[in-house]
Amino acid sequence: MEEKKIKILPRPFDSIVRYESLSIQLSEFLEDVADEILKMRRLDGFSYEEKGGKHWDIVTSADKYVELAVSNWIKRNLPNHGILGEEGVSIDSKDGHIWRLDPIDGTTNYERGSDFFGISCGLEIGDVAVLGVIHYPALGLGLR
Numbered sequence: 001m002e003e004k005k006i007k008i009l010p011r012p013f014d015s016i017v018r019y020e021s022l023s024i025q026l027s028e029f030l031e032d033v034a035d036e037i038l039k040m041r042r043l044d045g046f047s048y049e050e051k052g053g054k055h056w057d058i059v060t061s062a063d064k065y066v067e068l069a070v071s072n073w074i075k076r077n078l079p080n081h082g083i084l085g086e087e088g089v090s091i092d093s094k095d096g097h098i099w100r101l102d103p104i105d106g107t108t109n110y111e112r113g114s115d116f117f118g119i120s121c122g123l124e125i126g127d128v129a130v131l132g133v134i135h136y137p138a139l140g141l142g143l144r
Contacts, residue, residue, distance in 0.1 A: 019123075019130055019131045020144075022131065023131055023144040025077070026073070026133045027133055027135065027142050027144055030119050030121070030142065031135065033119065034135055034137030035137070036069075037062040037066060037104070038137050038138060040061070040062050041110065041113070046060045046062045046111075047060065047061045048060040048107075048111055058108060058111060059087055059107065060107055060111055062103075062104060062110065063086075063087050063104045063107055064087055064103070065103075066103035067085040067087045067088075067089050067101055067103040068089070070085075070101055070103065070119070071089045071091070071101070075091070080094040080095040080097065081093055081094075081097040081098070081099055082097065082098040083098070083101065084098060084099070085100075085103065086102045087103060096126055097123060097124075097125055098123070099121060100122045100124065101120070101121055102120040103119060105118045105119070105120045115136075115138035116136075116138075117137075118136040118137070119134065119137070120133075120134045121133045131144075132144070
């Protein structure tokens with residue numbers, strides 16, 4: 001996937017209100033998803049595998065669960081939006097909105113029992129970043 005620079009531009013007031021509401025709804029959903037992956041880790045109910053044959057780059061069943069859950073939430077609530085997920089979900093946008101997902105940012109930390117991992121979601125329109133939501137489940141911290 002090609003890296004590109006994202007422009008961050010001021011947003012008109014009506015867009016701010018709309019995206020603020022969306023970020024609240026997504027944050028609440030991520031709290032529920034976070035409860036599930038913490039439960040998976042606590043009960044040792046996840047598996048992991050190496051990505052691309054690199055021992056330091058892993059994907060867990062929790063990564064896949066989060067990416068699927070968030071993707072389904074987006075498809076259900078924002079059916080015209082596209083999705084690019086780190087673990088392989090790729091859905092074309094019908095209206096120029098693209099969600100970028102890192103289902104567990106800090107997968108190795110998650111796998112090893114550290115509290116320093118999060119669920120990261122960002123929305124861009126064209127090349128403009130308009131929204132970011134990050135949830136750190138084990139720390140009980142959410143950022144919008």
